[in-house]
Amino acid sequence: MKQNKIITKTEFIDFYDPLLKGYSESFKNYIVSKDILLNLLFEQNEDVTIVDLQQAIDKQTDNYIQSFICRLLGTREIIFCRDNNLQLDTKSVWHLLSKSIRIIPTTFTISSIGSQGFLSIPLYKKDNTLETFDFLRLHIWDDSLNDYMDLKKVEDFSIHSHTFFAKSWVLTGKIINDRFEYIKNSPIAKHSFFKVVYNDSLNEVNQHNSKAVNNNIDAELIKVSEEVHYDLAVYEIKPSKLHKSGHKNSPYCSATIFSFTGKDGLGESFVIGPKQITESEVNRKMNISPVYLLDKIDSQL
Structure with missing residues (x-):
């Protein structure tokens, strides 16, 4: 792994709540508290090595703690490589993330289909401010x-x-990414801008209804590129830029590690x-x- 080989107590504490937001609410009833984890992993030390944490995974008999450490190591590597513009070893990260899902009951994994037609599994969400926003899926x-x-x-x-800068690392398959520009209020427009409105009655990540509401601003769409990304490819979407994602890998599946961050500027999210x-509702509650x-x-790997 390319990340710093030492993790401090302070860094671990910073990761704790964002990692918890990647699990279902019921997971919180089974994972030990932050203080217990600190005592278990750090003992009397102010920091531990990545090797220590990797060994802790194998020694740990509590699957919930095991899952949490796997996800910590995987998401930390993604963020480090993204922020330092380094190549991500997607396969080694995938094994950590996959294990973090497999070793706990499926009810503790948030797994829902959004409006774009893919299964979305949140892993980490830091949402204190827009500028420091970080979301991995x-x-x-x-x-x-x-x-x-x-x-x-x-x-x-x-x-x-998207409001945020987006980056995707292709794990497997053939990912389509088409990019578009638009002309507002064009006389030949066949489309309109829609605002996505969320029902915030539930606070779990991915667990809410969304509704696309027509803003009555017409737009003529212009496709400017068609992209197909294969295994180990990386592609980015700048804030406010229109795109359309999909895959061409039937009957096989396609998968990416996806990142949103506010560190690289903010834009506007619309559909x-x-x-x-006039409006269209998307139900995102299904697990x-x-x-x-x-x-x-x-x-496939």
Whole structure:
């Protein structure tokens, strides 16, 4: 791993809550407290080595602690390589993240299909401020997921932008990334800008309804590029820039490690959809066990 070989107590504390947000609420009833973890992993020391933490995974009999350490090491490596513009060893990180999911009950993994048609598994979320915002997820595309979504609705609202700088590392498959520009209020516009409104009745990551509401601002779409990214590729999306993601790997699956960060500037998040539609609701509450997809990814790696 390329990250700093030493992790301090302060850094561990900084990771604790963002990592917890990548698990379901019920996981919090089983994972030991921050103080217990600090005593267990650091004892009387102010820091530990990465080797110590890797050995702790093998020695630990508590699967919840094991999962937490695996996810700490994996997400820390992603953030370090991203922030320092270093090549990420996606396979070694994948094994840590996959293990962190496999060794705990599936009900403790948040796993839902969003409006873009892929399975989204949050891993880490730091959301104190927009400028320091950091969000890591696994994204998985597979034909089996088609049964859980309205494919017409996915296609209608697949072109979108992000508030944050986005970066994806392809684990396996063939990822499509089409980029678009637009002309506002064009007389030949077939699309409109939509604002995504969330129902915040539930606070879990990925666990809410969202509704795309037409802003009545028409837009003529112009596709400016078509990209296909293969295993080990990396691609980026700047804030406010329109794109559309998908995959061309049927009957195999495609998967990426995905990152949002506010460290590289902020933009505007919006969706483009058919102008004749007033609003469209997306239900994101469904939880789907990802284990069979993890097996599929492993067979492709």
